[in-house]
Amino acid sequence: MASKPEPDEKTPLSQVVESNNDDSEEELQGCSGTAPCNPKSCLHRYFPVLVLICFLSFGSYFCYDNPAALQDTMIRELDISEGQFMAFYSFYSWPNVVLCMFGGYLIDRLFGVRLGAIIFGLFVTVGQVIFALGSLFNLYSLMCVGRFVFGIGGESLAVAQNTYAVKWFQGKELNMVFGLQLSFSRVGSTVNMNVMQPLYNYIDQNIHGYKCLGIALFVGAGMCVFSLICAIVLSFFDKRADRVLKRKQISSEEMIKFRDILTFPLSTWLISIICVAYYVAVFPFIGLGLVFFEMKFGLTPTSANAVNSLVYIVSAVASPVFGFLIDKIGKNVFWVIIGIVVTLGCHMMLAFSFINPYVSMVIMGLSYSVLASGLWPMVSLIIPGHQLGTAYGIMQAIQNLGLAVIALVAGIIVDQNGYLILEVFFMAWLCVALIAGVLLYLIDANKGGKLNLSAKARAIEKLKLDAEKSSN
Numbered sequence: 001m002a003s004k005p006e007p008d009e010k011t012p013l014s015q016v017v018e019s020n021n022d023d024s025e026e027e028l029q030g031c032s033g034t035a036p037c038n039p040k041s042c043l044h045r046y047f048p049v050l051v052l053i054c055f056l057s058f059g060s061y062f063c064y065d066n067p068a069a070l071q072d073t074m075i076r077e078l079d080i081s082e083g084q085f086m087a088f089y090s091f092y093s094w095p096n097v098v099l100c101m102f103g104g105y106l107i108d109r110l111f112g113v114r115l116g117a118i119i120f121g122l123f124v125t126v127g128q129v130i131f132a133l134g135s136l137f138n139l140y141s142l143m144c145v146g147r148f149v150f151g152i153g154g155e156s157l158a159v160a161q162n163t164y165a166v167k168w169f170q171g172k173e174l175n176m177v178f179g180l181q182l183s184f185s186r187v188g189s190t191v192n193m194n195v196m197q198p199l200y201n202y203i204d205q206n207i208h209g210y211k212c213l214g215i216a217l218f219v220g221a222g223m224c225v226f227s228l229i230c231a232i233v234l235s236f237f238d239k240r241a242d243r244v245l246k247r248k249q250i251s252s253e254e255m256i257k258f259r260d261i262l263t264f265p266l267s268t269w270l271i272s273i274i275c276v277a278y279y280v281a282v283f284p285f286i287g288l289g290l291v292f293f294e295m296k297f298g299l300t301p302t303s304a305n306a307v308n309s310l311v312y313i314v315s316a317v318a319s320p321v322f323g324f325l326i327d328k329i330g331k332n333v334f335w336v337i338i339g340i341v342v343t344l345g346c347h348m349m350l351a352f353s354f355i356n357p358y359v360s361m362v363i364m365g366l367s368y369s370v371l372a373s374g375l376w377p378m379v380s381l382i383i384p385g386h387q388l389g390t391a392y393g394i395m396q397a398i399q400n401l402g403l404a405v406i407a408l409v410a411g412i413i414v415d416q417n418g419y420l421i422l423e424v425f426f427m428a429w430l431c432v433a434l435i436a437g438v439l440l441y442l443i444d445a446n447k448g449g450k451l452n453l454s455a456k457a458r459a460i461e462k463l464k465l466d467a468e469k470s471s472n
């Protein structure tokens with residue numbers, strides 16, 4: 001057994017070379033071959049593997065929107081402007097304009113997904129600790145450094161999470177898995193939105209001001225430690241599955257070279273444009289939403305926080321459901337376009353009417369879930385497994401470039417022009433996403449419509465491909 005080469009961790013499960021070799025049977029004896037701990041069983045993929053994959057980003061999602069949950073408290077206690085407040089989001093995104101791309105590449109080429117997830121999980125935790133320390137000592141610039149370090153880990157960890165999902169679930173229930181992954185992340189965001197302010201109020205009974213804020217932010221760091229533990233445990237199961245299932249090694253010719261990104265199909269870039277144009281109309285909106293709902297709809301801070309977190313709450317429930325439906329129906333591009341149009345409608349309702357904001361935000365939660373469940377898995381339909389980390393990295397790098405700039409611009413627009421103009425600005429971005437969505441549909445249709453195939457047609461296509469492979 002000792003002389004066998006270690007299988008590479010970067011290969012998708014779809015490339016697994018199944019074997020009944022004695023070693024794997026021996027390996028399974030430790031757990032008596034029971035389903036949950038047998039990598040060959042379907043149950044093992046769901047529990048513990050999927051559960052651990054889902055919790056990988058829980059901490060980072062919880063902390064990402066710590067500022068949004070405490071918007072007016074932070075602005076008051078740290079004595080900063082809306083623009084400086086939005087810089088917390090911007091500092092999160094800036095390193096990722098470059099690093100995310102390398103994060104994906106490092107996963108594909110150097111660390112592998114296991115070590116990558118652990119390293120990025122460490123960055124997330126350390127970054128949040130620095131952010132909390134900055135608040136504890138009322139050092140705004142240290143808080144920005146914290147968000148920067150947190151950002152380095154947060155986005156690349158999401159790349160690692162996507163890579164794990166594809167590795168374990170490609171060709172199976174990938175849309176649903178992406179949806180479920182998103183759902184757990186959204187629970188992190190929702191818990192943050194609803195817990196941070198009451199937690200702050202509780203601590204405020206004894207310790208006040210920025211010190212109180214700092215202590216509340218340390219709770220976020222605890223969540224990051226939890227996700228880090230999940231990354232460590234998951235790496236153990238993944239390594240074991242590589243051994244037991246004899247996942248094929250990637251040859252050096254197959255390894256991604258950085259120049260390969262120039263060969264990525266045009267559709268990859270259009271997906272990235274949709275991603276950036278859509279998300280800049282959602283994340284910065286939620287970042288600034290608390291005060292918008294207080295001012296326009298006269299809500300109390302608690303109700304405003306509840307409305308603001310509705311997108312995440314709805315998405316937590318709806319994402320796996322839509323993911324499951326998209327697995328069954330296919331037609332990803334179609335769903336993505338619907339998601340964009342409906343989100344545009346929601347922004348219009350919020351900007352130009354006084355319809356109860358609960359309605360708009362619930363619908364936005366649904367449209368956001370449809371979009372996310374349809375959009376992210378599309379990359380894996382056009383990019384081979386060994387290049388996926390890099391492809392997701394590029395997609396998120398472009399997304400972060402948009403978020404870094406737009407978060408700053410959005411803060412300035414609110415300071416200078418108010419929320420109505422901000423809403424119009426977000427609508428313009430959604431129109432860009434819509435144009436990119438229609439272009440994606442047309443270009444993809446021209447090449448045979450791979451991205452927008454029905455689930456049935458996709459299954460037939462896969463059978464043909466498998467047959468071709470085995471005949472070679």
Ligand SMILES: C[C@H](NC(=O)[C@@H](N)CCCCN)C(=O)O
Binds near residue numbers: 061154182376396399
């Ligand atoms: C799935 C999608 N993910 C992203 O947008 C990533 N950039 C990760 C964001 C991480 C926030 N900590 C989403 O969240 O909808």
